[in-house]
Amino acid sequence: MHKGYYVGRRPNKSHSNRFVIVESRPFTARSESEDDQWRARRDVHSWATFVQSEHPKDDVFIFQVSSIEDFEKSLED
Secondary structure, eight states, rough: OEEEEEEEEOOTTSSSOOOOOEEEEOOSSSSSHHHHHHHHHHHHHHHHHHHHHTTTTEEEEEEEOOOOHHHHHHHHH
């Protein structure tokens, strides 16, 4: 996975909820400026809202991958 914000979805209880479905590409800022960071967060929140509207019974959440090492560590926790 690349650095950035992602939208994840865990299916409702009637389906297997052991897996998380990644519902997005990575949302990243073009630069380190506060405006670009804000736009990336706004876009990922907008996409999460859309995914939630399409799957109202599922748990939809946003997660950030800073580096692949951090992502692997979070999976182990």
